[in-house]
Amino acid sequence: MKILNFGSLNFDHVYQVDKMVQEGETVSADRYCRHFGGKGLNQSIAIARAGAQVYQAGAIGQDGRDLVDYLKSCGVDTGYISILEEASGHALIQVDNQGQNGIIVFSGANGLISEDMIDRVLEHFSPGDYITLQNETSNIPVLLRKAYEKEMVIFFNPSPIPEDLKQIPFELVDYLFINKSEGATLSGEKDLDKILAVLMNKYPNCSIILTLGSRGVCYVDKENIYTHGIYDMPVVDTTGAGDTFCGFFIACMSRGVPIPKALETASKASSICISREGAAPSIPTIQEVESWDLIPVKNRVETVRRLAKAENE
Numbered sequence: 001m002k003i004l005n006f007g008s009l010n011f012d013h014v015y016q017v018d019k020m021v022q023e024g025e026t027v028s029a030d031r032y033c034r035h036f037g038g039k040g041l042n043q044s045i046a047i048a049r050a051g052a053q054v055y056q057a058g059a060i061g062q063d064g065r066d067l068v069d070y071l072k073s074c075g076v077d078t079g080y081i082s083i084l085e086e087a088s089g090h091a092l093i094q095v096d097n098q099g100q101n102g103i104i105v106f107s108g109a110n111g112l113i114s115e116d117m118i119d120r121v122l123e124h125f126s127p128g129d130y131i132t133l134q135n136e137t138s139n140i141p142v143l144l145r146k147a148y149e150k151e152m153v154i155f156f157n158p159s160p161i162p163e164d165l166k167q168i169p170f171e172l173v174d175y176l177f178i179n180k181s182e183g184a185t186l187s188g189e190k191d192l193d194k195i196l197a198v199l200m201n202k203y204p205n206c207s208i209i210l211t212l213g214s215r216g217v218c219y220v221d222k223e224n225i226y227t228h229g230i231y232d233m234p235v236v237d238t239t240g241a242g243d244t245f246c247g248f249f250i251a252c253m254s255r256g257v258p259i260p261k262a263l264e265t266a267s268k269a270s271s272i273c274i275s276r277e278g279a280a281p282s283i284p285t286i287q288e289v290e291s292w293d294l295i296p297v298k299n300r301v302e303t304v305r306r307l308a309k310a311e312n313e
């Protein structure tokens, strides 16, 4: 079984600010750094650092060779990345004193993934292979349909959430990673229990992994509901925490790790990620994660217990 990640590769321009810039304002940044990023690249690095082999597909410009070299240095197979005439994607990221971020993404070459490129990559993969997707590259609906026809196991993190949800065949997805605001947009509900109930009703064959920041994570499928809390770490920069979670969870699934243990490992990895600066550089290795056994877990998600109770009544 192989793992393909068809996703974005960005240069992240990160500005440390006292307070996020608001409409009509100009603010000074205290610090500037350039990191490697993009939800695709981050998730591949997380999968590789979690100890699994991953093939990254996607597109960069002539300016993007450092992105490929970085992926290679992290053990990711980069053979399916196309080099196009367009500039590589980039993101402008503000990080405030609480470690929270605000991101603008320019897709660049990530927005030029064609159907032909998709076909050329997928022909190297087989039924049962994993594919992981985010929503920073073009032609996601086509990619989802082709991966489904090929009987690949589909992991989808629809971030940034698209305006036109109807275009995306969510019903083809096996594992859906969303945060609360994405869940609210997809379900039309605000309350956590209702979000999960609506999504399970709409997509009964999908496993939903709802990440809730400081409140932890809920996992729901047809038969199971699990929750896990976060770990008590200083918040330096939350950028890439979601990608770290996805990558570690996918790597655990590929090794047949039971869901509760996969949630624990992915939660530990993303808690370590937020205690460091940057996206890709802050992603820990599996060895680091396994040596952090003593960090106390906190803030389990109570609401899922209510959902489970309601279902049993």
Ligand code: RIB
Pocket: 008, 010, 011, 012, 036, 037, 038, 039, 042, 090, 091, 103, 105, 136, 239, 240, 241, 242, 243, 279, 280
């Ligand atoms: O999820 C974090 C990523 O979002 C950053 O690395 C940035 O490139 C944006 O795509």
